[in-house]
Structures are given as C-alpha cells and as structure tokens.
C-alpha cells in the first residue's frame with residue numbers, strides 16, 4: 001500500500017508564551033516547521049503531505065515549502081483531533097482505504113528517517129492496525145493528589161515498567177483511522193492522539209521505540225534543546 005503524511009500545524013502554542021505560534025519560531029535561520037517538513041518531504045515513501053493550517057495564518061506564505069507541489073493544504077480545527085480529521089478528509093479522493101497515513105506533529109522538528117524506517121519496518125508482516133513511535137519512561141513516576149490549598153502531594157509511585165511516552169509519527173490505515181476519529185468525535189470521547197481513537201474501537205497498535213531526541217517543542221526551553229539536536233550536519 002501507499003503512504004501519506006498528515007501534519008497538524010494549526011495550533012497556537014500558548015504554552016510557548018511567544019508572539020507567534022511555535023511552528024513559526026526561528027530555529028537555525030528558518031521556521032521550526034520547515035525542519036519538520038524537510039524531513040517528511042525527503043522521505044521517499046510518502047506520496048504527498050497534507051499540512052493542516054489555521055485559516056488566519058499570516059506566516060505560512062513565508063515557509064520555504066509554501067509553494068511546494070507535494071503539499072496539500074487543509075484547514076485547522078478547534079482541537080488537534082479536528083485538525084487531523086480535516087487533514088485526512090483532504091486525502092479523500094487520493095488515498096485508498098488500506099493506504100498508510102503517518103500523522104506527525106509539526107512541533108517535532110527533530111524526527112529522523114531512521115525512526116520512520118523503524119515504524120514502517122514494524123508494520124511489515126503484522127496483524128496490528130498500526131504503529132506509533134514511543135519511548136519508555138525513564139523517571140520514577142508518581143501519582144499526585146491536588147489539595148484544597150493548591151499544593152500537590154504524592155499519592156503513590158506508579159509502576160513504570162509498562163509505561164511509555166507516546167510520540168509521533170503514528171501510522172494507521174487511512175479508512176480505519178478516519179472512521180475511528182469520526183466515531184470518537186461523534187461520541188464525545190477524548191482523543192489526545194491517533195492511537196487513542198483506535199483504542200476506543202478495541203484496536204491495538206504497536207509501540208515502536210523511537211529516538212528520545214524526537215521531542216515536542218512545547219515550552220520555551222524545548223526550543224534550545226531542539227536547536228542542539230538539529231545542529232547543522234546532524
């Protein structure tokens with residue numbers, strides 16, 4: 001089957017406390033987003049890329065890839081899951097039901113082709129409905145309880161051996177992912193990533209250990225780290 005990529009990029013990134021959405025912050029002399037798009041566009045398996053953009057987005061026209069013929073634009077939604085669904089709908093007349101779609105947050109600019117190879121490799125000869133990049137938790141995990149005075153106390157330590165951080169890309173079959181997201185949104189079920197939508201349909205995906213440097217730029221200090229990981233000549 002063929003492979004497509006959907007890149008949600010319609011967030012406002014309020015936790016960055018920046019004057020513009022984080023995907024448009026400068027990183028080594030270009031938009032943060034342009035690093036992500038370059039990596040995806042350079043991956044030969046993808047037919048085309050859908051980039052989901054906010055409808056009032058004054059920055060995209062200055063992206064290095066704004067005029068790229070391999071990019072299809074889709075309009076953003078109020079939450080990430082709606083943006084992803086809009087991106088999938090843009091492939092309606094292009095993708096076959098069993099084509100693979102990789103959904104990747106634009107805010108993860110440090111993704112490498114080796115991680116994409118690992119994901120697609122894991123999907124060969126498997127009955128799983130998809131695969132996601134993930135990294136095992138390394139810290140001791142605590143469950144906290146919020147007290148009335150606003151402090152948070154430790155309730156107990158959570159067994160961490162089976163806990164993973166869910167990263168992106170997350171790869172699923174086009175039709176199955178679209179239908180699972182539509183189902184969850186129609187039933188007001190919470191979907192924080194694509195795999196959680198499939199979980200609601202009792203469909204289990206593979207966890208594929210990815211590189212720990214595939215961070216999501218969320219807070220100001222993450223930008224500096226991403227800059228280090230993306231040193232020219234990486």
Ligand code: C5P
Nearest residue numbers: 008009010011078079080083105106107
């Ligand atoms: O804010 P957060 O980092 O969790 O967003 C994850 C990804 O989802 C980002 O790439 C962001 O641009 C995207 N997003 C979106 N539409 C929204 C909210 C977030 O495309 N309404």
